[in-house]
Amino acid sequence: MPMLHRTNRKQELHRVNLLIRALSDEMAAQRAQTAASESSGSVSAAMEEALYQLRLRKLLISAFIDSGRVAHRAARH
Numbered sequence: 010m011p012m013l014h015r016t017n018r019k020q021e022l023h024r025v026n027l028l029i030r031a032l033s034d035e036m037a038a039q040r041a042q043t044a045a046s047e048s049s050g051s052v053s054a055a056m057e058e059a060l061y062q063l064r065l066r067k068l069l070i071s072a073f074i075d076s077g078r079v080a081h082r083a084a085r086h
Contacts, residue, residue, distance in 0.1 A: 018077075022070045029063050032056060 036056050 018070050018074050022067065022074065025063055025067045025070065029060065029067065032060050032063065036060070 036053065039053060039056075
């Protein structure tokens with residue numbers, strides 16, 4: 010059962026990484042556009058907040074994966 014959770018966390022980490030990349034690329038594309046409207050400011054702010062939340066989620070998932078590795082190694086010795 011612990012292996013299942015570790016696999017799920019790795020899959021979730023992969024999905025979060027993909028979302029971070031996609032959101033970062035989209036933000037860069039928006040910044041590259043020369044014609045900025047007022048609404049793009051609120052969209053950019055929302056995207057920055059989403060990116061921040063994804064990065065926090067990535068840190069938490071990584072911490073869980075790493076703690077599982079430490080516990081697994083300790084149990085084997």
